Amino acid sequence: MNNFSQQERDGVYKAIFSRRDVRAQFKQDPIPDDVLLRILKAAHHAPSVGFSQPWNFILIKDLETKRKVKESFNEERERSSKLIDDPKRSAYLALKLEGILDAPVNLCITYDPTKFGPFVIGRTSISETGVYSVCCAIQNLWLAARAEGVGVGWVSILSNNDLREILQLPDHIEPIAYLTMGYVTHFEEKPDLERTGWLPRLPLNNVVYFEKWGARDGNGWQKLQTELNGS
Amino acid sequence: MNNFSQQERDGVYKAIFSRRDVRAQFKQDPIPDDVLLRILKAAHHAPSVGFSQPWNFILIKDLETKRKVKESFNEERERSSKLIDDPKRSAYLALKLEGILDAPVNLCITYDPTKFGPFVIGRTSISETGVYSVCCAIQNLWLAARAEGVGVGWVSILSNNDLREILQLPDHIEPIAYLTMGYVTHFEEKPDLERTGWLPRLPLNNVVYFEKWGARDGNGWQKLQTELNGS
Numbered sequence: 001m002n003n004f005s006q007q008e009r010d011g012v013y014k015a016i017f018s019r020r021d022v023r024a025q026f027k028q029d030p031i032p033d034d035v036l037l038r039i040l041k042a043a044h045h046a047p048s049v050g051f052s053q054p055w056n057f058i059l060i061k062d063l064e065t066k067r068k069v070k071e072s073f074n075e076e077r078e079r080s081s082k083l084i085d086d087p088k089r090s091a092y093l094a095l096k097l098e099g100i101l102d103a104p105v106n107l108c109i110t111y112d113p114t115k116f117g118p119f120v121i122g123r124t125s126i127s128e129t130g131v132y133s134v135c136c137a138i139q140n141l142w143l144a145a146r147a148e149g150v151g152v153g154w155v156s157i158l159s160n161n162d163l164r165e166i167l168q169l170p171d172h173i174e175p176i177a178y179l180t181m182g183y184v185t186h187f188e189e190k191p192d193l194e195r196t197g198w199l200p201r202l203p204l205n206n207v208v209y210f211e212k213w214g215a216r217d218g219n220g221w222q223k224l225q226t227e228l229n230g231s
Numbered sequence: 232m233n234n235f236s237q238q239e240r241d242g243v244y245k246a247i248f249s250r251r252d253v254r255a256q257f258k259q260d261p262i263p264d265d266v267l268l269r270i271l272k273a274a275h276h277a278p279s280v281g282f283s284q285p286w287n288f289i290l291i292k293d294l295e296t297k298r299k300v301k302e303s304f305n306e307e308r309e310r311s312s313k314l315i316d317d318p319k320r321s322a323y324l325a326l327k328l329e330g331i332l333d334a335p336v337n338l339c340i341t342y343d344p345t346k347f348g349p350f351v352i353g354r355t356s357i358s359e360t361g362v363y364s365v366c367c368a369i370q371n372l373w374l375a376a377r378a379e380g381v382g383v384g385w386v387s388i389l390s391n392n393d394l395r396e397i398l399q400l401p402d403h404i405e406p407i408a409y410l411t412m413g414y415v416t417h418f419e420e421k422p423d424l425e426r427t428g429w430l431p432r433l434p435l436n437n438v439v440y441f442e443k444w445g446a447r448d449g450n451g452w453q454k455l456q457t458e459l460n461g462s
Binding site: 003004005007008009010011012013014015016017019021033034036037038040041042044045046047049050051052053055056057058059060061062065076079080083084088092095097110116119121122123124125126128129131132135136138139140142143144146147148149154156157158159160166167168169170173176177191193194198199201202204207208209210211212213214218219220221223224227228231 | 234235236238239240241242243244245246247248250252264265267268269271272273275276277278280281282283284286287288289290291292293296307310311314315319323326328341347350352353354355356357359360362363366367369370371373374375377378379380385387388389390391397398399400401404407408422424425429430432433435438439440441442443444445449450451452454455458459462
């Protein structure tokens with residue numbers, strides 16, 4: 001059980017490399033319950049600090065709720081567009097940045113710091129690790145969805161205060177992600193912001209250091225460094 | 232290319248469900264460069280807010296560095312143990328919580344909020360989304376490693392100030408995760424803290440709500456709710 005077949009391993013990399021942050025390609029077809037269950041279970045099996053499983057998943061289909069969230073998006077998008085000038089501003093406003101009303105299912109993932117607390121193993125030195133666990137669950141969900149042919153888009157141009165009010169979150173609960181989910185007409189080859197020329201993908205050797213910050217070579221890393229530069 | 236074969240999909244779920252936070256099972260065998268490269272590339276293809284790719288990966292083999300990090304762990308473990316009383320304290324101190332010196336490769340993953348900034352699309356309303364992107368990269372790395380048969384352990388009982396000093400991080404760089412990596416004798420069936428009875432796995436229906444916080448049923452969700460309760 002420990003070893004992966006070539007095809008199983010390929011499946012993992014395929015999910016990782018072909019996963020997209022979907023905004024424009026949602027179809028209305030409902031996601032079957034068994035598919036949704038598998039995706040949620042995948043999220044629930046993420047690593048969590050001290051096995052605290054500090055996440056909750058709020059599934060949303062209600063049109064009225066989606067409309068309120070969309071309103072929050074519109075306000076935040078307008079507000080943030082004022083931070084930049086033309087031509088960047090116009091380019092920003094021309095981008096399709098969410099599919100809240102297009103996606104059949106919306107999903108808010110939250111963090112509950114009180115779960116199994118107050119003493120959570122591994123969270124006593126770096127308290128943020130609780131939130132980090134929730135993010136790992138989000139990525140599990142995203143990859144499982146991709147393997148099921150379900151697209152996921154993370155809408156972060158939102159007011160968390162609005163989300164709290166709309167979803168009636170208690171004060172101690174922190175909204176971490178608002179996701180839109182559904183089948184798609186297709187998955188794009190590349191991320192939208194790369195495809196449209198907003199930003200380039202960094203070469204891998206740009207983000208890897210050896211032994212300490214900023215070091216492009218290190219004892220015993222020469223071969224990997226050469227391969228990195230050629231990759 | 233959009234559809235997954237049954238085996239590819241199974242591979243994704245296998246990685247998700249058999250991934251472990253490894254502490255005690257590391258072997259000394261080196262991780263080949265091509266394997267390490269694939270794992271790092273998987274991390275680099277995580278979603279990132281505004282395509283900001285705000286992560287850096289510091290690979291560590293140097294024994295002196297590992298020893299300093301282990302010292303930080305020892306201090307933090309001692310400090311945190313004072314937060315609880317016996318018998319919990321003894322149980323805590325008996326747990327194997329890191330494999331810093333056992334794992335051939337250590338890896339610090341950091342967050343750089345200045346990358347492609349200051350205006351990062353999608354980060355203008357919720358600034359924490361930059362860190363969330365780094366966590367998604369960590370989970371990609373973890374799953375790719377699992378598919379390669381490489382174990383990963385996240386050591387969070389550490390002082391970030393110590394990490395900053397040991398790895399010479401600039402002030403604006405935030406350490407997010409300190410990971411230990413290597414081949415393993417085996418992957419445990421269940422998470423250590425579940426296996427040893429520290430905490431139980433929550434039933435999936437415990438963490439899922441419908442339409443708003445706390446709601447165990449919702450319009451149009453009856454069938455899923457029934458399946459959830461039976462799962």
